[in-house]
Every structure is written in structure tokens, then in C-alpha cells.
Amino acid sequence: MQINEHFANLHESYLFARVAERVREYEQEHNARAIRLSIGDVTRPLAPCVIRAMHGAVDDLSRAETFRGYGPDATSYAYDFLLSAIQNHYKKRGVALSFGEIFVSDGAKSDLGNLLDLFSVEKVLLPDPVYPAYADANLLAGHKIIYAEGREENGFLPMPEEGKGADLIYLCSPNNPTGAVYSHAQLKRWVEFAGRHGAILLFDAAYEAYVTGNFPRSVYEVEGARECAIEVSSFSKAAGFTGVRCGYTVIPNELVRGGVRLSSLWKRRQACKFNGVSYVTQRGAAAAYSEEGERECGEILAYYRENARILKEGMNGCRLFSTGGVHSPYLWVKCPYGTGEQFFELLLSRCGVAVTPGGGFGAGGERYFRLTAFSSREDTAEAVKRITELLT
Numbered sequence: 001m002q003i004n005e006h007f008a009n010l011h012e013s014y015l016f017a018r019v020a021e022r023v024r025e026y027e028q029e030h031n032a033r034a035i036r037l038s039i040g041d042v043t044r045p046l047a048p049c050v051i052r053a054m055h056g057a058v059d060d061l062s063r064a065e066t067f068r069g070y071g072p073d074a075t076s077y078a079y080d081f082l083l084s085a086i087q088n089h090y091k092k093r094g095v096a097l098s099f100g101e102i103f104v105s106d107g108a109k110s111d112l113g114n115l116l117d118l119f120s121v122e123k124v125l126l127p128d129p130v131y132p133a134y135a136d137a138n139l140l141a142g143h144k145i146i147y148a149e150g151r152e153e154n155g156f157l158p159m160p161e162e163g164k165g166a167d168l169i170y171l172c173s174p175n176n177p178t179g180a181v182y183s184h185a186q187l188k189r190w191v192e193f194a195g196r197h198g199a200i201l202l203f204d205a206a207y208e209a210y211v212t213g214n215f216p217r218s219v220y221e222v223e224g225a226r227e228c229a230i231e232v233s234s235f236s237k238a239a240g241f242t243g244v245r246c247g248y249t250v251i252p253n254e255l256v257r258g259g260v261r262l263s264s265l266w267k268r269r270q271a272c273k274f275n276g277v278s279y280v281t282q283r284g285a286a287a288a289y290s291e292e293g294e295r296e297c298g299e300i301l302a303y304y305r306e307n308a309r310i311l312k313e314g315m316n317g318c319r320l321f322s323t324g325g326v327h328s329p330y331l332w333v334k335c336p337y338g339t340g341e342q343f344f345e346l347l348l349s350r351c352g353v354a355v356t357p358g359g360g361f362g363a364g365g366e367r368y369f370r371l372t373a374f375s376s377r378e379d380t381a382e383a384v385k386r387i388t389e390l391l392t
């Protein structure tokens with residue numbers, strides 16, 4: 001027996017773990033707390049109606065009459081009340097989904113990797129820069145990876161190029177780390193490209209809640225996407241569920257390959273390797289998508305948006321080029337000199353502020369660093385003040 005030799009292809013340590021380690025070292029050396037504008041984790045508490053729903057669900061579990069065990073297997077362990085809330089969420093943007101097309105999960109990251117079980121893939125196309133978990137999952141599976149370059153010149157929104165196709169194409173909009181968001185017309189070009197080449201789009205909508213104005217929040221807002229796209233979404237950044245864990249994947253009925261509905265395959269796959277998301281979590285997630293939840297979560301998103309605005313204004317004040325921070329909790333900042341790693345070290349050692357070096361998101365990120373709006377207002381303002389003092 002041999003171990004999976006592809007582990008050797010993974011980067012030595014996952015970027016965020018490496019950054020966290022350096023920050024811990026800094027804190028020990030200086031006996032001080034660093035301001036973390038690095039890791040993409042939320043900090044605000046859950047919305048009150050979510051908390052109430054979860055408390056209520058725990059009470060349900062305490063009584064024999066309302067107790068729940070495994071979720072219903074007809075719907076891959078998702079309860080109708082959550083499927084209905086997700087269905088309604090999509091309906092608001094004119095997208096009709098049936099229950100059988102929605103699969104509730106413990107978060108987007110698991111599904112983005114696990115979906116590879118459905119395919120025998122030779123080549124995948126990933127944006128560069130992008131969320132590193134896509135590359136890691138595909139490296140582990142031994143897939144050949146090619147990249148579509150997101151650069152300043154194309155607004156960090158890579159577009160399809162004839163002759164550069166793949167079996168699977170990952171798209172992330174709004175993008176982590178650049179905050180760039182595709183327009184309907186741009187997404188349509190990807191949908192048409194995938195349709196022409198028989199490719200499947202894996203559309204990561206983890207940040208859709210941050211979109212403002214007339215930009216697509218779901219790939220299914222684009223005609224033709226139901227035949228070629230799987231959408232993966234999450235309550236993590238929309239409702240503060242990074243610790244609670246809940247997400248979902250949408251696989252439309254029209255998505256058929258080799259004469260087989262991919263939703264049927266995924267259902268079978270989930271029955272083999274997954275046993276559902278807890279009842280308490282599903283109640284909380286449904287509450288987050290209720291009218292009250294949308295309003296309360298909207299207030300939390302507004303808090304992060306204001307942090308992003310403060311960061312953006314601060315970077316402008318330092319005359320640093322940045323993108324993102326509008327449809328996204330991330331600001332993607334260009335180093336005035338040197339690399340993102342050097343800036344990470346500079347800002348940590350001189351300001352006690354941790355940022356994420358852009359190179360960890362792909363070759364296109366070498367000369368950038370990422371700031372997140374997920375800190376407290378006080379930390380965000382203090383970090384901007386310190387960076388401004390250093391750079392101006």
C-alpha cells in the first residue's frame with residue numbers, strides 16, 4: 001500500500017496557517033496583540049433571530065415529541081424548512097430552484113473539494129489569484145491545473161480564452177482575495193464558453209451577500225447556466241456561520257453528463273460519505289434567510305462594509321492602489337515596492353498589523369496584500385492609523 005503521492009504537491013503549509021504562526025511569534029516576542037487584518041474569519045456575533053432559532057431547536061431536541069435524529073434522507077438530510085428558505089432566497093433574484101436541486105452541507109469548502117468525486121477530470125482551470133483551497137483539492141486529486149490570469153489590466157476578472165479550456169472551471173465572484181465581481185455580460189461569456197466546450201463551471205458564491213447594485217449574485221441569473229454550472233454557497237460570511245458551519249450546493253436538473261443527472265450522482269455520493277448538517281444548525285440557517293434574518297444579518301454586513309470603506313479610504317490616503325472592498329469584505333492592495341511577503345513582514349514588525357501576503361493566492365498576487373474588513377471597528381481604524389503613520 002502506498003500513501004497518496006499527491007500530498008507531496010501541496011504547498012508546505014497552508015498559507016493562513018503560515019501567516020498565523022508568524023503572527024503568534026510576533027505576539028510572543030513583543031508581548032502584545034497584533035491587529036489581524038489577515039484571516040478571513042468573521043467576528044460579529046450571530047443575528048438575534050438566528051440565536052433564538054437555534055435555542056428553540058435545542059429545546060425541540062429536549063422533548064420526545066419534537067426530537068429529531070438524522071435528517072430526512074430523501075433530501076440528503078436537509079429539512080424542508082431550510083430548503084424552502086434557500087429556495088426563497090433565490091426566488092428574490094428570479095432564480096427558481098426545486099428542492100431536489102439544493103444540497104445542504106457543512107460549508108462551501110467541503111463541497112468545493114468533495115464535488116471532485118463526481119468527475120474523472122484531466123484538467124481544471126482556476127483563476128489566479130484565488131482562494132487556495134481549490135488548488136489544494138485538485139492537487140490532492142492529482143489533476144492538472146491551468147490558470148486564468150486576473151490582473152490589474154482586466155480588473156482581476158479573467159475571461160475565457162479559446163484554446164485554454166478544461167473539464168472544470170472554478171469561478172469565484174465576488175472574488176477572494178481581489179473583491180472583483182463579474183457582471184452579467186462577463187458571466188454570460190463564461191457560461192457560453194463552458195457550453196461550447198462541455199465544461200462545468202463550479203461557481204463559488206460564498207460572498208454573494210456582499211454584492212450591491214446590478215451584479216449577479218448567482219450564476220443562474222445568467223441564461224444557459226443551468227446546463228453547465230454548479231453553484232456552491234455558504235452561510236459563513238453572509239450570516240457569521242464560520243464556526244456554526246452550514247452551506248449548500250445547487251445542481252440543476254438540466255446538468256447532465258454521460259446521460260446521468262449530476263444531482264443524482266451527488267445525492268448518491270452524499271449518502272455514501274455524509275450524514276447531514278445538525279438540526280440546530282439548519283434551524284439557525286433558515287432563520288438567517290428569513291425576512292428578519294436578512295434585516296439583522298444586513299446590519300452585520302453593513303458593519304463590515306463600513307470597515308471596508310475605512311480601509312479603502314486609508315489606502316487611498318497612503319496613495320496605495322487597491323481594489324475590492326465594495327462588493328466584498330476584502331481589499332486587495334498593491335505594494336508600492338517589494339512583494340506582499342515583504343509588506344506582511346513590514347506591517348507586522350512596524351505596525352503590529354497582520355495582513356495576508358498576496359502570493360499565497362497565486363502567482364498573480366506576489367506584489368499585493370489582502371486586508372479584511374472582518375475586524376472590529378476600533379482595530380480597523382487603529383490599523384489604518386498605524387499604517388498611515390508608517391507610509392506617509
Ligand code: PLP
Binds near residue numbers: 107109110131235247
Ligand atoms: N469560498 C471562498 C471563496 C472562501 O473565501 C471561503 C472561506 O474563506 C470558503 C469558500 C469557505 O466557506 P465555508 O466556511 O462555507 O467552508
